[in-house]
Structures are given as C-alpha cells and as structure tokens.
Amino acid sequence: MTVSKIAYVRTDEAPRMAPPVSETGAIGWIRQNLFDSVGNAIMTVIGIAMLALILPPTINWLFIDAVWTGTGRDACIVEGAGACWAFVHAKFGQFMYGRYPDPERWRVDLTGLLLIAGLVPAAIPRVPFKRETVLYLLVVFPIAGFILLTGGNLDLSGSFWIGLAIMAVLSLAITVLICRNAGIEPLSPLKVVAAIYAALALVFAVVSYDFGLRPVETQLWGGLLVTLVVAIVGIVASFPLGILLALGRRSKLPAVKLVSVIFIEFWRGVPLITVLFMSSVMLPLFLPDGVNFDKLLRALIGVALFASAYMAEVVRGGLQAIPKGQYEAADAMGLSFWQGIGLIIMPQALKLVIPGIVNTFIGLFKDTSLVLIIGLFDLLGIVSLNFSDANWASPNTPATGFVFAAFVFWIFCFGMSRYSIYMERRLHRGHAR
C-alpha cells in the first residue's frame, strides 16, 4: 500500500481560459488570413499601401471635392474641383432616353415597367403561371413595346397585304403538294400554316393600328434605351437561334449541318465592328435606290445573328457533355427527336453551360457600345457625345461621364451574373461539385 507522495492532485477541472487575444476576434482573423506566412504578410502590406494610395484621392475626387450642382462648365472648372456630377445631373434625361422627345418619355418608362412586370415573375421560381408569363414576355410584350416605343401605326401599304396574302396562298399550296407527295392527310398541316399566317396578319394589323401615339423614329432613341433594346433583342433572338444552330451542327442531315457550320463559322469569323460597318456602309449600296433600312434595325439584326453564332457553340459544348446513353434512353422511351431534345437532352445540356451562356449575354450587353461607330448613341455613345457640348467642357467632365457609364453597365452585368449563380445553385443540386 503506497500513499501518493504527490502533495497536490487536482480533483476538478480547471476553469477554461479565454483563448489568447492573438487567436480570436479581429486580431485572430487578421493573423490567420493576412499574416499567416511571410509571403502573405508582404502582400498584405503592399495591398494596404496601394489602397492607402488610391482610395483617399478616389473618394476625394468622387465625393468630397465633387461638384454636385451647377448649370454649366463654370461650376466645374473651379480650382481643385473633383467629379462634375452636375454634368450628369443636367444630362441625365439624355443618358437614359437619348433624344426621345420629352413629353413622350412616359412611353419608355411604361415599356420598362411592362418588361419588369414580366421578368420578375419569370425569374422567381416560386411564382406560378410560368407558361403564361413566358407567353407574355415573348409575344405580348415585344408587340406592346414596339408599339409604345415607335408609336405603332405602321403605314403598311395595300401591296404589303397583297404580298402577305400571296405568300399565304403559296405556302398553303406548297404544303398541300408536299403532303400529297408524302402521302399524308394535308388537313392538319394546313391548319398549322393557316394559323401561322392568321397570327402574322393579326400582329401586322395590331402594329399598323393607329393608337394615337406620336411616332418617334429610332434616330431619336439613345442612351440606356438603345443599350437595353439592342441587348435584350440580341439576347432573346440569339438564344433560340443558337440552340437551333447547335442542333443543326450536330445533325446527321448533311444540308442542315453544312448550313449551320457555314453560318456559325462565318459569323464567328468576322468582328462585330465589321458586321456593323457592313450593315451601315455597304448594305445601302446594295439596296435599290430610295430603300433605306432603319439603322437601329440593321444593328439589331447584325447583333442578333452575331450573338447566335457564339450561343450555338456554347450550347454545342453542353450537348457534347451529354452521354450517348441519354439519347438512347430517349429513343427507348419512344420519344420523337424533338421530344427527346426538349425533355431530356436540352435541360441537362443548358444547365451545364449556364456560365457560358451568361458569359455570352454579358459580352453582348457590353458589345452594344459598338453601335456608336454607326452613329447610334447607346449609353456610352451619348455620354461621350455630350463631351462635345462646349457648355460643359471641363477637365473633369469626361472622367465623370465615364465613371457614370461604367457604373450603369456594372449594375446590369453584375445583376445578370448574380442571377446566373443563383440559377446554377438551384439547378445543380444533384451533382454539385
């Protein structure tokens, strides 16, 4: 029997001490994240030094020394003045609407509201009536927007209606011929063709109806309005067109494949600037005398075709990632080609390439600035146009205008980017890595 010689044995647990100051709170965070190695410490010091160098003058220039009110350059040429926000304030209407006439600007606002009214329910997954919303966005909104922005009341001549009627009759006749040759009952295809022409006629009737709106020609449009019109039309048109081209390029039908490949390689091979130049400088020379395409329309078509070629390759990337088994599964289920594509292949392929799609959209949004070179004034164009107003010329005016334009572009691009990340997370539950 031995008695412990240890004089003192602790029988209860020592009170816990707070962790050392250097390991918790702000100091701990700084140690762990900013100074955890020599390299990191050096980088931190350099980074802080850079910020200290850049931030104070930037903030000074942007806010503290900035000129917020004034009616002309005199306000902004004072000694030590910073950003000339008075310039942005005076020109704000132009930056948003271009030279769209003042009393008619509610129409642009209303169009924007209509768009938001469609986009918000479409973008939030919980809201029901998705099919109706998409129908509204793709059919009702474009027509309403077109009428609101241009004033509608297209002067469609009698020869136009006759032309449409002739085309309808021809199409119906061709349908009958094809059906006869193929030995199909022609009634249901005929109904489809007739319905398409009836819808077309309805659309043209609506846009040629006089709603009493003052016509506003696209020459007067500008600023954010043009940026958004070009970007949205480009995005909306390029997406389905791109999917079709991607499918065409992978098709086993030689003619479809060849046409798709030529289209994609042509449009990817030429710079957008060239496309716009061709549309504004060369195209008028080919057209018969006196026929003028609307400039904005030319740009819209060019941008949409250009973007669809890029979109096609992005979508094709997604299609290539789908294993062959998925196609075979679709066949085994007895689905037709289009059913298989629509229900099985595309949902998976598009989900895979969301980053690529959004990349293309953001690129397209920023490329809209190129319309400046054909004399259309998008947001950036109208900002730089106003630098030529001698009443506002000052050393700080251009920088202020560019900062403003950059900020507006950033809001839109950042918004698109965040939404795409949200969609990716939502759709990626199965196999997020």
Add this chain to the structure above:
Amino acid sequence: MTHKLIPIVLGAALGLTATAASAATLDDVKAKGFLQCGSNTGLAGFAAPDDKGEWTGLDVSMCRAIAAAIFDDANAVKFTPLTAKERFTALQTGEVDVLVRNTTWTMSRDTTLGLNFTGVNYYDGQGFMVRKSLGVSSALELSGASVCVQTGTTTELNLTDYFKANGMEYNPVVFEKLEEVNAAYDANRCDVYTTDASGLYSIRLQLTNPADHIVLPEIISKEPLGPAVRQGDDQWFNLVKWVHFAMLNAEELGVTSANVEEMKNSDNPNIRRLLGAEGAFGESIGLSNDWAARIIKHVGNYGEVFDKTVGPDTPLGIARGVNALWTKGGLQYAPPVR
C-alpha cells in the same frame, strides 16, 4: 416583279422608311415636309447636343437655315449623325439630303465621289496652341520647341513641312490617340500642341486651366469645311449654295434676325433684292421670294450664327480670323444677289 416586291414587303414589314431619292431633291424634301441633314456625331461648336438634347452648332445652323428657307421653319429638319466613314455613303444613297459635317473640300472628294461641295462655311486649318507663360506670339518663334502631335495623321506631315520650310528645329512628341496627346500637353510634356484650329479651341476647354493657353494666329494648312450635296441635281446644289451666300450677304448688308422685318422697307436695292422686296430671285431656286428673309429671321446671318456657336463669347472663344467677311480682311465672300 419579285425583286421589287421583296424589298417593299421586307421594308413595310420591318418598319422601314422608303423614300424615293430621285433627281429632284427639293421636291422630295417638300413632299417629306422636312430636311434630312447628315451631321457630326459630336463636335464642339459645330454639332453638339445642348442640355435638352437639341442639336446646336455652326454646321447644325446651316441645316436649319436650309430648312428655314424651304419651310419657313428652322425645326423642319431631322439630323442623321454620321461617322467619318459613313458620311459619303449616306449622301450617295439618299439617306440624307445634304451633308454638313465639317467635311474638308478636297479635289478628289469633289471629283470622284459623285458629290458637289456648295461652298465653305468654315475655313479651318492646322494651328498651334502654346502656354501663355512661354511668351510666344507667333509660330515663327517656335524654333527648338517640343511639339505634341497625333501620329500617322496629315497633321504630322504638315508640321514637318512647316518647320522645314521655315528653317526651324523641333522635337516631335508623338502619340497614337488624341486623348493621350491632350494628357501629355496638359502635363507639360511638350511646349506646343498642334491639330486643326477648331479642334485646338475645344481641346483647350478640357485643359486644367484653359485661360493659360493661347492659339497662335498662324494657320499652316488648308481645311475648307463645307456642305456637300449629290451630283446631278443642279437646282438643289444652287439652293444649298445660295443659302450660305444669303447669310453672308445679310451680314455684309447689316441685316440681322432682329432687324430683318424693318430692313424689308430699306431703300438699299441690294437689301431689297436679298429680302425679296424686289425681283424674283427665290423663284429661280424653287423657293418663295422671301427665302433669304426666312433664313435671317429664324437662324440669323453668318456673323450671328458664328458668334452664337463658336465665337469669342462662347466657351470655345474662336476669333473670326480668316472666317471674317472679305470686307473685314477675311475670306468669306458671297456673289451679289442680282
């Protein structure tokens, strides 16, 4: 049939405007009810938007003057902003009726592009800007100076020629972009800035202290800027030409937008002929006889327009110089109305 129908169908369907660009531009313009004017995509003093987005400037006023002569309304004009590359195509294809876009009148443009220049509404040319502190009052005192210039332009070639011809030395400081030249000059990297004189005045506004710089009087190249019309329509050519002459004659005879109504009762036969109180000069260009009176009433004479858009009291502060009337030692000279 089809080849004609397709553009019509397409055009109508897609919201296009189809206007016939036949030979008689004046008839077309009258039928349309407005003048389609090719203008600049932004040049201080010549075509720039004001706070309301309305185009203002020397070139713009020329367009408004033509509209005033035809319609008695200076606002019956629509502007098509054109880039330097687009401008001639737009005129050739009939997209615009007249091109007033600070376009330099040169022989090749006049003879090979299918267009006619109707006159010179602004005599521009390459000039020099220096700091006042340099104490220089003439370009001939610039020997040994460092000169900021945009590379690859005719400006650079003119500069070399001028200094060589006058037996002077200089150090070129060349840049690719105009903005870089501005920044370099503002940062005192060179003593002299050279480009077209009208450009110098607008660049001066963007310098840190505009008042510290002067544009020297020497002009070392010829850049006559003027309106252009399509070839093959003499009536329209005459009309645009005489709108400018009417504005010059009005200034010479002292007719201004303020006194044009009283001047109609003047005893001076020159004034009476100009304002349509005597003779039928308007009819000869397809207009009413008070055509010139309309221009002066709505837009003003050449001097008024110059002072309002680019003159000494505007931010640009361009002196009349060679653009003064011939009676005041300038080059602006108009044939008489008789």
